[in-house]
Amino acid sequence: AGMDLAGVVTEIGSDVTDVSTGDRVVVDPSLAGVDDSSRLSGMGDLHGDLGVIGATVDGGYAERCLVPASHVYPVPDEMPLEHAATFPTCFLTASHALFRVGGLKAGETVMIHAAGSGIGVAAIQLAFHAGATVLATAGSEDKCQRALGLGASHVLNNRTGDVAAWARQTTAGVGVDMVMDCVGTALFGVSLFSLGIEGRLVNCGNASGDEATIPSLGHLFHFGISIHGSDPYQPEEFGPVWDEFCSGGYRVEIDSVHGLSDAGVAQDKMLSGDFFGKILLVP
CATH class of the missing domain: 3.40.50.720 (NAD(P)-binding Rossmann-like Domain)
Incomplete structure (x- = not known):
């Protein structure tokens, strides 16, 4: 679980050139459009068995998560990672x-x-x-x-x-x-x-x-x-919507923040319907 995630890059693959360790990024969880050289390729059928980080492969309920380099976007310096994590899905x-x-x-x-x-x-x-x-x-x-x-x-x-x-x-x-x-x-x-x-x-x-x-x-x-x-979004939609979000004027609604050890509590809260906005987990 954990389709919506943002964090700091700690390691990159040998062929990755446009992302660096230490970068603050938000992740597009849809695995449509992933390059064939990625370990997460081959799961991009939008209207079939679409791969989704946090749904069909390991996601953000963890301290570290494997994501395609093509699916990360820089988080502005002034934006908290918690705010970025409310964005993707x-x-x-x-x-x-x-x-x-x-x-x-x-x-x-x-x-x-x-x-x-x-x-x-x-x-x-x-x-x-x-x-x-x-x-x-x-x-x-x-x-x-x-x-x-x-x-x-x-x-x-x-x-x-x-x-x-x-x-x-x-x-x-x-x-x-x-x-x-x-x-x-x-x-x-x-x-x-x-x-x-x-x-x-x-x-x-x-x-x-x-x-x-x-x-x-x-x-x-x-x-x-x-x-x-409303079918799954196309890979090219993520960037423009992220830019719009980063342009300002959008309120972030975080209902509550929980540690990973309290993931069950957070999940129960979501299932209860007694929340407004997003429920976050932090490592």
């Missing part, structure tokens, strides 16, 4: 879903679920910085209020409120242009009813279950709604 997943798959544009409205998750925190800020109006939902009032500080214009507790009715009311009856959903089953139906004409539902996760039912095919085709699965 959350911001790349969110950016790919919002822009590459969902085609979000300035002036559009987007609903983002799970506002307190790492992906939600990233998505709200990326959409806001792109000029979109953000409607955010979360499972508690506290998380909703904190989402306002990230750039959401409107928030709703999705466990107590009527999501679709709220979306219509907030948009003067029009509905939102796009829903980005990493929750899955629990909010799938209300997400569809929250969309306006030719709205897009972009799914990038299944936290609440892997099955979903379309509540009304008539609604789907009458409004011209489209459903998109």
Whole structure:
């Protein structure tokens, strides 16, 4: 485990020329695009058996981790490594879903679920910085209020409120242009009813279950709604999104920091859902 990692380079391979020991780096955990000379090559099938550091190979739940030289990016001197470690999977997943798959544009409205998750925190800020109006939902009032500080214009507790009715009311009856959903089953139906004409539902996760039912095919085709699965991001996407993050203006939300010996405690906290932002492990 440990897909999101940043740290200091302690050793390099004999063929590595553009990375040095002592460099502070953040790691792209996707093993797509790894050079054939790397020990981590051959696992880059984006739509097959994609290798991922921290998922299919050893990751950041350790003091040291083997990574491809092509997949490390310099961390600015002024940025703490803890801040860099909040970036990789959350911001790349969110950016790919919002822009590459969902085609979000300035002036559009987007609903983002799970506002307190790492992906939600990233998505709200990326959409806001792109000029979109953000409607955010979360499972508690506290998380909703904190989402306002990230750039959401409107928030709703999705466990107590009527999501679709709220979306219509907030948009003067029009509905939102796009829903980005990493929750899955629990909010799938209300997400569809929250969309306006030719709205897009972009799914990038299944936290609440892997099955979903379309509540009304008539609604789907009458409004011209489209459903998109957000596939893995391409290797060339990481650098530009990292540069955007480093440019400033993005808040880092770290819920708690734990030592490696307390990894089980950190994992239990994540599974409980009682957190906002990222939970970090430090050696």
